[in-house]
Amino acid sequence: MSADVQTQVAPAAQAAVVKGMRVNGKQWHASKTAFRPRSGQDTYAQRTSKRTALAATKAKEKELKDEKEANRQRRIESIRTKRAAKEERERYQKMEEKMHKKRVERLKRREKRNKMIKS
Template sequence: MSTVIAEGSGTTERSLGMRVNGKQWHAQKKAFRPAAGLTSYEQRAKLRVAQAAMKAKEKELKDEKEAERVKRIATIKERREAKEEKERYEKMAEKMHKKRIERLKRKEKRNKLINS
């Protein structure tokens, strides 16, 4: 095992010598430093702010997608209701006079406005 140390003009090689246990094929171990991986409070705070911003953006996108889905469902329901109502009036038209159906339509619309 040897390390290369860069100096001003050239490189010199410094030998670490033989390992005490004789297992030169193993990687060299470094000193245990429990505080080596710790980050400063400022870095943790920045990371927290960045994660909060990312979560807010994700929530915003998810809410937009959900609103679009709800809007699409509402338009489908409105179309179906309109179609059913039209079919109902067509069935009534087979049995009743046209003027009477128009009166019923107006009456039902008034009731819808009052009830809603």
């Protein structure tokens, strides 16, 4: 019976360990623990899973960026083609003011043929 009493008292005594006054007199600071630099490290499996997750997110971000850039380039190209067509129309209008209309039409056809040959 005395052995049972001792086993019950011992855990209670460990839980309520009373520390005396600190030697340096700074009782308001938390007491320091041993320095263990490897205590917070992950396992190899955790590190690899983190790497794969990071790679997946980076791939998704790259895909979204590429899609956005493609849309931007498409808009820029459409603007360029519209401007080029507008300049060509204006050039032909200036030519029509100076020359006969049939000659301008003939020059247009000839220029189109030359463009087809070049490309």
